[in-house]
Amino acid sequence: MKKIIILSIILILSINGLTQKIISASNPLEEILQKDFDSTILYSYSNRGYYHNYLIIAKKDSLVYFYRYSSPLKSTLSSGYAPYNSDIQSKLISNQIRFVETKPSINEYFSWVDTKSSNKTIWKDIAKYNIWNLVDGDKIDSLDTNCETEFHLGYEIFKLLTKDKIIQLQYYDPRGMNDCKFNQTLDDIIKIEETIFKYFNSRY
Numbered sequence: 741m742k743k744i745i746i747l748s749i750i751l752i753l754s755i756n757g758l759t760q761k762i763i764s765a766s767n768p769l770e771e772i773l774q775k776d777f778d779s780t781i782l783y784s785y786s787n788r789g790y791y792h793n794y795l796i797i798a799k800k801d802s803l804v805y806f807y808r809y810s811s812p813l814k815s816t817l818s819s820g821y822a823p824y825n826s827d828i829q830s831k832l833i834s835n836q837i838r839f840v841e842t843k844p845s846i847n848e849y850f851s852w853v854d855t856k857s858s859n860k861t862i863w864k865d866i867a868k869y870n871i872w873n874l875v876d877g878d879k880i881d882s883l884d885t886n887c888e889t890e891f892h893l894g895y896e897i898f899k900l901l902t903k904d905k906i907i908q909l910q911y912y913d914p915r916g917m918n919d920c921k922f923n924q925t926l927d928d929i930i931k932i933e934e935t936i937f938k939y940f941n942s943r944y
Contacts, residue, residue, distance in 0.1 A: 760876050782794050
């Protein structure tokens, strides 16, 4: 019986290894998070017209720390921040270019949001969807690549950091794709995103 259980565990780990993308840290911020915390969920919304903007949920022992790494501009430069060809517009564009060209790290774009006990935060709400074992978008066989979605929002990207590895989960327009054909993994991702945004937006 013990041999069967051990074999089952090995099989599950092997399957997860085939359905998830293991990567190395791509910037100083990821290296620091991997070193300083037991586990971290790094959610990137760069695909929505920004560059390397992150909402970060990092757990160390029984505490969960919330951080934001983001551009000072909360939407694209075409949103009427300043008159066309004005000095203000020029400066905003210059600031945004500097942000884009800066490697994410603990710098002026990084900020602390909150710290709470792990049993009193959204950490437990996200954990119930078993995010650490979700299948990467490229490995979901049931997705219709010819699906025409109403909005093309690009990719939703999660990086799950532990001391020994980084798992990257990437999904193309999960909301739109799920409207075409329901998929449980995409539905879980949508709910995780909603949970994260609701929490961070309430503390903006």
